[in-house]
Amino acid sequence: xxxxxxxxxxxxxxxxxxxxxxxxxxxxxxxxxxxxxxxxxxxxxxxxxxxxxxxxxxxxxxxxxxxxx
Numbered sequence: 001x002x003x004x005x006x007x008x009x010x011x012x013x014x015x016x017x018x019x020x021x022x023x024x025x026x027x028x029x030x031x032x033x034x035x036x037x038x039x040x041x042x043x044x045x046x047x048x049x050x051x052x053x054x055x056x057x058x059x060x061x062x063x064x065x066x067x068x069x
Contacts, residue, residue, distance in 0.1 A: 003020060004020070005018045005020055005021060006018065006020075006021055010027050010031055011026045012027050012028075012031040012035065013028065013030070015030075
């Protein structure tokens with residue numbers, strides 16, 4: 001049985017490791033386990049005031065009627 005692999009550099013610690021060619025992971029196994037402890041970027045709340053959504057809605061409305069260039 002043949003398996004195509006790639007020699008990769010871990011984007012966290014810099015070690016060299018092999019991964020199957022079809023995989024997309026960029027971290028070695030040790031760093032992958034350590035990074036699972038952190039929340040996903042989309043689940044974190046941003047500090048400070050929330051962004052105004054009224055301005056975005058007004059801009060989209062102006063675009064829809066042809067007023068935004």
